[in-house]
Amino acid sequence: MAGSAPYPKGNPRWLLAELTYACPLQCPYCSNPIDYTSHNGELSTEEWKRVFSEARAMGAVQLGLSGGEPLTRPDLEELVQHARELGYYSNLISSGYGLTEERILNLKAAGLDHIQISIQAPEKTLNNYLAGTDSYERKKAVAHLIKQHGYPMVLCVVIHRQNIHLMREILEMAIELGADYLELANTQYYGWAHLNRAQLMPTREQFETAEAIAQDYKLRLKGRMKIYYVVPDFYEDRPKACMNGWGTTFLTIAPDGLALPCHEARILPGLNCPNVREVSVRDIWEHSEAFNRFRHFDWMREPCRSCPEKVKDFGGCRCQAYLLTGDMNATDPVCSLSPQRDKVHQAIAEARQASESAEVQPLIFRNSRNSKVLGASSQA
Amino acid sequence: MVPSFDSQLPLAFSPLHRLQWEETQQKHVILYPEGMVELNVPAAEILMLCDGARTLDGIVEELERKFETRGLHDDILGLIESALDNGWIRTVSQG
Numbered sequence: 001m002a003g004s005a006p007y008p009k010g011n012p013r014w015l016l017a018e019l020t021y022a023c024p025l026q027c028p029y030c031s032n033p034i035d036y037t038s039h040n041g042e043l044s045t046e047e048w049k050r051v052f053s054e055a056r057a058m059g060a061v062q063l064g065l066s067g068g069e070p071l072t073r074p075d076l077e078e079l080v081q082h083a084r085e086l087g088y089y090s091n092l093i094s095s096g097y098g099l100t101e102e103r104i105l106n107l108k109a110a111g112l113d114h115i116q117i118s119i120q121a122p123e124k125t126l127n128n129y130l131a132g133t134d135s136y137e138r139k140k141a142v143a144h145l146i147k148q149h150g151y152p153m154v155l156c157v158v159i160h161r162q163n164i165h166l167m168r169e170i171l172e173m174a175i176e177l178g179a180d181y182l183e184l185a186n187t188q189y190y191g192w193a194h195l196n197r198a199q200l201m202p203t204r205e206q207f208e209t210a211e212a213i214a215q216d217y218k219l220r221l222k223g224r225m226k227i228y229y230v231v232p233d234f235y236e237d238r239p240k241a242c243m244n245g246w247g248t249t250f251l252t253i254a255p256d257g258l259a260l261p262c263h264e265a266r267i268l269p270g271l272n273c274p275n276v277r278e279v280s281v282r283d284i285w286e287h288s289e290a291f292n293r294f295r296h297f298d299w300m301r302e303p304c305r306s307c308p309e310k311v312k313d314f315g316g317c318r319c320q321a322y323l324l325t326g327d328m329n330a331t332d333p334v335c336s337l338s339p340q341r342d343k344v345h346q347a348i349a350e351a352r353q354a355s356e357s358a359e360v361q362p363l364i365f366r367n368s369r370n371s372k373v374l375g376a377s378s379q380a
Numbered sequence: 381m382v383p384s385f386d387s388q389l390p391l392a393f394s395p396l397h398r399l400q401w402e403e404t405q406q407k408h409v410i411l412y413p414e415g416m417v418e419l420n421v422p423a424a425e426i427l428m429l430c431d432g433a434r435t436l437d438g439i440v441e442e443l444e445r446k447f448e449t450r451g452l453h454d455d456i457l458g459l460i461e462s463a464l465d466n467g468w469i470r471t472v473s474q475g
Contacts, residue, residue: 011404013416057404058404059402059404059405061402061409061411061416062411062414062415062416064414087400089398089411089412089416091413091414113398113411113413114412114413114414116413116414150395152396152412152413154413154414180396180413181413223465223467226467
């Protein structure tokens with residue numbers, strides 16, 4: 001039996017709609033699956049509308065319109081309008097690249113609540129290198145347009161070893177652009193970031209220096225800009241309460257209609273995720289094997305099983321456990337109590353070695369060619 | 381309690397947030413980029429009166445009339461202060 005504290009129960013509050021895997025950028029830390037090119041057949045406008053309606057009826061209220069790059073969907077405005085009519089708070093999670101003033105106006109008229117754009121680095125050369133696209137000037141222009149048209153603007157900057165030394169410049173850029181929120185997202189090592197981990201993971205010293213700068217700005221900017229600081233959990237002693245607990249809050253729908261308890265879960269072997277083309281959202285949430293797979297404490301082994309903290313962190317992240325140990329039922333190795341904590345130490349050591357090496361390994365960029373080559377080899 | 385803001389100015393709900401009733405949760409919520417705050421009944425009553433016309437005194441007067449009671453000033457001020465601090469509402473300059 002599990003311990004005495006019950007596993008939290010709830011309906012979805014957050015619907016993450018990954019509208020497409022298409023993207024003009026090639027960021028080497030993209031969270032999309034490596035083999036994204038093999039998942040074809042995007043949901044149609046009508047199918048997305050049905051999914052929005054079904055999830056809203058269950059109480060979902062935050063809607064993330066994401067991807068890939070959601071702007072590549074010509075029906076984005078129509079989907080936003082449907083979401084607004086249903087009462088969602090809609091968040092467009094975009095690179096900003098490809099966003100025109102005309103579209104900003106049309107999305108506003110359709111009822112879009114907020115736009116998040118990402119900038120890869122606070123200077124042109126590095127930004128364009130990391131994005132794999134000449135996009136820096138355009139992104140900055142778009143940031144100004146977003147503010148000009150009265151949207152709350154979230155600027156997201158993914159932090160890693162290639163840009164962490166520019167933390168101060170990143171914060172100054174966010175001030176200059178008038179961001180209402182700045183998300184400083186330390187890279188989480190899934191998808192393409194897992195592949196490029198040795199080239200992306202900062203050293204502990206780099207991380208601590210950057211965090212001190214961010215915390216200092218956070219205090220100084222109180223009331224002007226909210227700073228969300230996403231910690232890099234490899235340098236923590238306890239794992240994150242991933243997804244606020246499996247199947248409690250978050251529902252992700254992938255471009256091809258696969259319903260996922262978290263946006264990385266499609267990598268977990270044998271999870272058998274359902275598809276919204278075949279099953280209703282309510283059925284998926286309540287009855288599917290995938291959403292019930294970790295929605296309790298019974299799957300846990302020691303040291304999680306008897307740990308009093310399991311009600312706080314739910315054993316950490318299943319995808320991270322799988323990526324680091326090959327076993328999705330293992331304790332997240334980020335936990336200092338994990339018998340496989342050495343996997344984390346090893347990853348940190350590899351990254352440090354790579355950072356000190358004279359021979360620089362190239363980053364593997366997220367694009368269709370790499371996806372086809374690497375996706376095929378990972379399935380072989 | 382003395383307000384830390386200019387209480388002669390009307391209070392308005394922030395255009396960067398949304399206050400709405402959630403049927404499935406049977407409560408009011410504040411929605412903002414990637415986040416949500418669930419409100420209890422008194423907080424929702426107060427925030428719904430931040431309409432860009434009423435001042436602190438106007439809100440106190442309205443709620444004391446509605447609930448046929450007195451002495452709500454300090455509780456309401458406390459909530460208004462924290463709502464201002466969170467950016468849910470703002471004072472509106474006249475003119």
